[in-house]
Amino acid sequence: MLQTMHFTNLVPFYTRNDKQKEKERGARRGVKRGIPENYSRNAMAVNQVFKIRASDGRIFVAENWLINKSDCLSVFFAYIPDSIHPLHIEVPSPVLEKIIEWCERHRHDDPDQEFILIPQWDAHFLRLNNGILFNLIEAAFRMGIQALLDIAVRAVANTLERTQNEVRIMLRVGGFEEEAIEAEEDVDVVAAA
Structure with a gap:
């Protein structure tokens, strides 16, 4: 059975029989936002290996440090940790290679670390x-690799001499929430004055 993931849904697509569905409904009570209660990014075995199939069919073997960098992949493999079938993602293999290279380089970084300048x-x-570069930004956004997304958007913003929020809106990789928050803050400042 091939498991596929479409980034628009960010949930795995596979079929289950009715008994499994009922069993899962009972187990899902109390689960918030589709994440299991016992979910932990660091709960995966240290040397666990995962298979990911790129959109062109090439299969990559990923270790847990790559999975931990991606919000999307870590949630998927928390549900199906022992999958023998590769996870199919709609990212071309050259872009996925770049993502793996970046994640390997930054695997020991603090997840909350923010850079003022691009290293x-x-x-x-x-x-x-x-x-x-634009495919890399879109894939980082869809896979939930926030640090890579931030640095790549900052690089494009510097090149285009625009703000990061403008670039995010142009590339449709976020920025809408930040724009709404800034608008609310402006209204609050005007109302206070």
């Missing part, structure tokens, strides 16, 4: 043709 290695890494 030298990342600046060199992001010197890609525009097509691959």
Whole structure:
């Protein structure tokens, strides 16, 4: 049985029989936002290996440090940790290679770490043709790799001499919430004055 994931849904698509559905309904009570109660990013075995199939059919073997960098993949493999079938994602293999390379380089980084300047290695890494760079940004957004998304958007914003929020809106990878929050803050400031 092939398991596929469409990034628009961010949930696995596979069939279950009725008994499994009823069993899962009972187990899901108390689960928030589709994440199991016992979910922990660090709960995966240290040397556990996962298979990911790119959109062109190439299969990549990923270790838990890659899975932990991606919100989407970590939730998926929390539900199906022992899957023998590769997870199919709609990301071309050259882009997925770049994502794996970036995640391997940053696997020991603090998840809450924010960079004021783009690190030298990342600046060199992001010197890609525009097509691959924009696909990388979209894939990072869809896979939930926030640190890669932030650095890539910052690099594009610096190149275009725009704000990061403007670039996020142009590329449709967020920015809408931030724009709404800024508008609310502006209204509050005007109302207070």
